[in-house]
Amino acid sequence: MAGYDTLINECPLLLPQNRQKTVFDGFIMVKDKEFRVRILLPEEKHLRHARLQCSWQLKQVLHGYQHIVKQRLQHCSDLVSFMLEFKSVLEIALRNKHDQQAPPPPQYYAQLIKEIESLGWDKLAYMDAELRTIKLKAEDSAGREHMITIKLKAKSSLINLHSQFLAALESLKEFWDIMDEIDEKTWVLEPEKPARSTTTRRIAIGNNVSINLEVDPRHPKMLPECCFLGADHVVTPLRNKLNTNMHLWSPECTVLQNLKDIVEIDFPSPATHEKSSFSMECGICYAYRLASSIPDQVCDDPRCGQPFHQECLYEWLRGLPSSRQSFNIIFGECPYCSKPITVKMTIKKS
Incomplete structure (x- = not known):
């Protein structure tokens, strides 16, 4: 006690x-x-x-x-x-x-105000009470607006940091040009609201058929990683055409133009098609978007072609005694037409 x-x-x-x-x-x-x-x-x-x-x-x-x-x-x-x-x-x-966290000397504040005036107060988006964290607005040569958060130290030069940021923006200009063209001229299924840092796009090709691209920001005009999604009888010819004509890829053209020429895809665009044409609901949960996923598994039978979320189909087949599982792959029957269907459970990149 x-x-x-x-x-x-x-x-x-x-x-x-x-x-x-x-x-x-x-x-x-x-x-x-x-x-x-x-x-x-x-x-x-x-x-x-x-x-x-x-x-x-x-x-x-x-x-x-x-x-x-x-x-x-x-x-x-x-x-x-x-x-x-x-x-x-x-x-x-x-x-x-x-x-x-001892406060910097008075000269630090005087120099900081002088540098902000030199950059222009219109570029200042935020400053904390201690004048240690600053957010600045910046535009690249294409007029795209960006934001940078800077945590300043006593010997930091705001002008030098801003210049380095502008140089970094210019090094990514070509990459953003490529991605902006895709966003403006195609129906992007995923991500729903891509950030400037997002390097992937899933683009609609047709009903329950799409292509997932991962563009290298350092070499944006080179052939990106491509993955066709949809029924095998639809995507196999597209995949074969890309593999056969890969040597025709031109670094002088954009990614979108190369895909149009080599795979002979006429991508649906916002000017010609409604996005609802490609937003088919999952045949199991009856929703289009499940968390951040959209239906990406399709029955291969041309007379069915029903799309499913990967997670929904995987769990559905796991519950059926007639299904067979090998590691993370399940072999079973389509919930709609009873034709053979296979799903491999994979971990998606965040």
Whole structure:
């Protein structure tokens, strides 16, 4: 009991949550700051197997000190001695963090304001209260607007960082030109709202037929990774045509133009087709979009051609006694026409 009384004196806001006193929850006070903490002790109350749960603020402060805290937890004889050690470690962590975040000299602020004026205040999108984090707007030579977040240090040059960012934008201009042409002249099925950093596009070719492209930002006009999706009797001729005519790929043309010429695809465009023509619902869950996925498995029978989400079809076939599984591939029958169908469960790139 004396040990518990000592704990109350050292950490009055850390209270037991059960009669056995194996769960403590509350706050500890260090340098006039409160931090939420929860300690779970095993029944024998040995600290070696205890669990320490911290709030996200406390985790930030203790970043880089976790191994010390774990060591103290394993070697202290009781909870009171551990809490004393823990508070000491936390004091050191707070002091070091404060030293690292010492404010820069007055010259830093004067130089920063001068550089912002030189760049133009219209390019400033955000600045935090400490003038350490800044967001700047920038345009590439094609007029596309971009945003850069800069965490400044005492010797940072805002103008140099902005110039480096502009140079990086120009190195990606050709890549964005290629992707913009695809976005403007085809029906992009995935991703729904591509970011500037997204290198993949799944483009509609026809009903339940599409091609997935992954363009290399460093060499955007070279032949990208291509994967045709749809029924085998439809995509096999397209795949063979691309493989046969691959040598005709011209680095002088865009990706879209090369695909039109080599595979002889007339891509449906927003000017000629409605996107709903290609947004077929899954035959199992009756939804088009499942999380971030759209139906990408199609029955190979030309008279059926029903699309399914990969996950839906995989789970459906797994539940049928007539299906056969080999590793992550399931062989079964189409839920609609009972013709043979195969699905391979793969992990998609995020």
